[in-house]
Amino acid sequence: MVHSNFGLRHFSKRKKRSFIDKLIYVFAIGGPLMNIPQLLKIWTEKNSSGVSVISWIGFSLTALIWLVYGIIHKEKPIIVANILYFVLQVGVIIGALAY
Numbered sequence: 056m057v058h059s060n061f062g063l064r065h066f067s068k069r070k071k072r073s074f075i076d077k078l079i080y081v082f083a084i085g086g087p088l089m090n091i092p093q094l095l096k097i098w099t100e101k102n103s104s105g106v107s108v109i110s111w112i113g114f115s116l117t118a119l120i121w122l123v124y125g126i127i128h129k130e131k132p133i134i135v136a137n138i139l140y141f142v143l144q145v146g147v148i149i150g151a152l153a154y
Contacts, residue, residue, distance in 0.1 A: 076132075083132040087139035094143055097150035106151045115144040 097103045118140035125133030 079132045080135070083136035084139065086136060087143055090140070090143040090147065094146050094150065097147060097154060101154045103151040103154045106147065108148060108151045111144055111148045111151065115141055115148060118144060
């Protein structure tokens, strides 16, 4: 059976998700901020012992791929989160290489 609502089904579901759409920004910003303690430890103590540069490079590449995905699909929470992740993770990588 063919439905003739031509995408209106998505519109009606969108109204129900407005709380989640707002809440996701809390996590899009809060998640990357969890990298700050590692970043501060490296830069304030000038000590990166125990930090795997290879892992952080992998995390950064993953954030970069997600950022591209978010840009292509115009998903602002994905874009915001992965810009923050990428910037903070590059800070950890630079600090780990420097110290």
